[in-house]
Amino acid sequence: MDFSIASILLLDGLTNGAVYALLGLATVLVFTVTRVIFIPQGEFVAYGALTLAMLQTGKTPGTVWLLLILAGAAALMELIERWRHHGNVSRALKAALRTLVFPLGISLLTLWAAPQQFPLWVQAILSVAIVTAFGPLVYRVAYQSLEAATPLVLLIVSVGVHFAMTGLGLLFFGAEGFRNPSFWDERFSLGPVNLSGQTVIIFAASIALIVLLWLFFEKSLRGKALRATAVNRTGARLMGISSHASGQLTFLMAALIGALSGLLIGPSTTVFYDSGFLIGLKGFVAAVVAGLASYPGALLGALFVGIVEAFGAFWASAFKEVIVFTLILPVLLVRSLRSGHSDEDH
């Protein structure tokens, strides 16, 4: 291995690592606020990339139908629960409609826009909007009534959601893989390294998103409310912060991050309905490096995972996944030795 190969691998690793970082951040975000270990994070990645691929071919993406079904289920649950709780039909109906409005609007917009062959960036925004709408609905349907359950039960629910979303991905996108066109075809030369426009976009988008997240949590009231929920749920509720709303907002952000990651990797890898899982899990390994608690830690962990993967692929391409996933054991060993003590009653 000479310097040029090493620098190419390093760039490759950092590029992938930047995407893993986004997913790792989403994982940490969801876990700290809701205690859900969100295994299906990667499914949003695949949904995002494949929705864009469908729009590219001028077809209505299957995610629209799925979104409508999910929104219908969520609205029905909202209706029934509110009705039972307050005994007031008009309030219950209003709550159900509120659940329905955004997904329905996005779906109608997409149905109209899909055959029009809009420019790539319009389709990209539309794809992100569709997949983002999934976030709160997934929380509403699968997790909301289990808010008080142990992290273990929530984890098993996550696995169920992962199964369902993967299968539905197969149903609505088919088994075929897609590769999206690049957003920016420009190429730059930096010594031995050939930097593509897409790589630049990945880095720029990741950094922008991380800065935005930081601003959101530091400067906005909503962000502070989420942080309060993360520290103490009961305390936050007593301060008037709804844990339902916090959960849904968190999942909205997770879905948004997932969809964006899907667009970022879409041009460099062929995405299948089940590709998201492995990508998401690598973000996961990064989050575990950070103990599921620290955002900067997840970022560093993700870059590390990306680099290990790139070099692993070069030295032993068949065992690249083995190397990346075995990595979690020494990482956990270090964490275990450092923490020393287990927490009581979760």
Added chain:
Amino acid sequence: MHKKNLPILLLALAVPVIALLPLPDFWIAQLNYIGLYALVSLGLVLLTGIGGLTSFGQAAFVGIGAYTTAWLTLNTGMTPWLTLFVGLGLTTISALVVGMITLRMSGHYLPLATIAWGLALYYLMGNLDALGKYDGLLGIQSLSIGGIDIGQGRLFFVLCWAFLLAGAVSLIHLLDSRPGRAIRALKGGTQMAEAMGINTFRYKVTIFLIAALFASVAGWLLAHFQRTVNPSAFGLKMGIEYLFMAVVGGVGHVWGAIVGAGLVKLLEDYLQVALPALIGTSGSYEIIVFGVALVLVLKYLPDGLWSLVARLLPKAQRPVNWQHAASLPERDKPASGEPVLVVDRIRKQFGGLVAVNDISFEIAAGQIVGLIGPNGAGKSTTFNLVTGVLSKTSGSVRFRGEDISALPSRAIARKGMARTFQHVKMIPDMTVLENVALGAYTRGHSGVLSSMLRTNQAEEQRLLKEAQRQLERIGMGEYLHEQAGNLAMGPQRLMEIARALCCDPALLLLDEPAAGLRHKEKQALIAVLRQLQSEGLSILLVEHDMDLVMDVCDQLVVMEFGTLLTRGTPAEVQANPAVRAAYLGTEH
């Protein structure tokens, strides 16, 4: 004959009958798969349902068992009856590595590690030339004994279900034993179990290992039954399905594993044909149904399908077979007046907050000492420092002349210091008797293996006899077989005292024992405390009921804001103006 054993007996009779029935071979093969899957889920019942831990990597352990025997029998000609143990050995090593690394940390790291590790192992199996890459290994021999092929059809069915039943029976035996009670205590957090002298980390690793070994045996059987192995059967999808089986069937019940395995296998076969026909293209659409069903079960039937059946079954009461068992040996008690506990300037700081500020006091044998003070004075923290639940910032604690400052709470419990908790900590789905027997944990020795094989009965009877004796001693004799979760607050507290007494303590620490007790119950409690005192036991008491405190205590230690306010006899303390000020405020 014990009623609990009835389902086992029925199943044991049913297996040979089914083998003789003229069922089509297809159904026998189905039953074989169900038996294999159930064996894996059985391990998850112990791990998840009983122990409160979980693993998505059971399929990987099945893979280790299967690939080990496949490779060894094909390449070295070793007999399968030996490779079984090689597989178990390799499984033990990998389970210990994963378990030791993750189980010291909070509960969700184990499942995460098993996901990553299961994936890694899957890709390893799929890429190693020696293991035939993704094609796997073919032409594995069938199992045989003395030239008779027992690896196929009906004979294999009997073999496989014999393994399953043996596994189920050994688990039922284990759960109803000294180590079993310790395992059942894990789910509710480690603090209570550690205070009973139980090494919770070791038990967590143990149940993870047992679950892995069950999976490994299933893998060995599977390899010789299918006569081919390939990675797809050992991937993460299968790992998740095993957990799905256990959860759907009833993760808290041994029989839930069999119900779940049967249901999932039949449903999967049906859906794999029906759904693609409905949709028009092939693909594993059944995972949609499984995913949705898993969420629905956890929401609406968290105890699984077997709980519906279990509700209908008559509850068998434990037969009392320990009247003639010998009593447990008791430790030497300190002579009257000898110092039992010497607390010397212990201190606890949480960051800048000093919760306990250089507190010192002593307790002599046969003394009842009350630790009192307004709310937030640091009484419970002091308790936790003495019993080793929290680590001290500085200061030392000597118990019967021995420095115990640095010991963990389980080691302190073993030395004869027993405690109760401010918020009752118990195992709600065990009977009162079993909960109290947990207290006698340190006075027994039988391990996991002897419990599974039921060679622990003599000791078990002695432990239960002791539990009954302590319950009767504090007037709870009529509640022996009641489920602990059904008790009212007062009896629950008394049960905790009985459990602490089962440790055969020299010093008893009671954290608000009278909270929630009615007047009559308080009178009874006072009588019990007096009686214990007359037997030479020392007691440290945190309590808000001043009548009770003033009535029974010989000495009082008064704390306020983490600091020692005063010490003395009840009369002295009552006369102390500083104490009055702390409780009632000062007059202006």
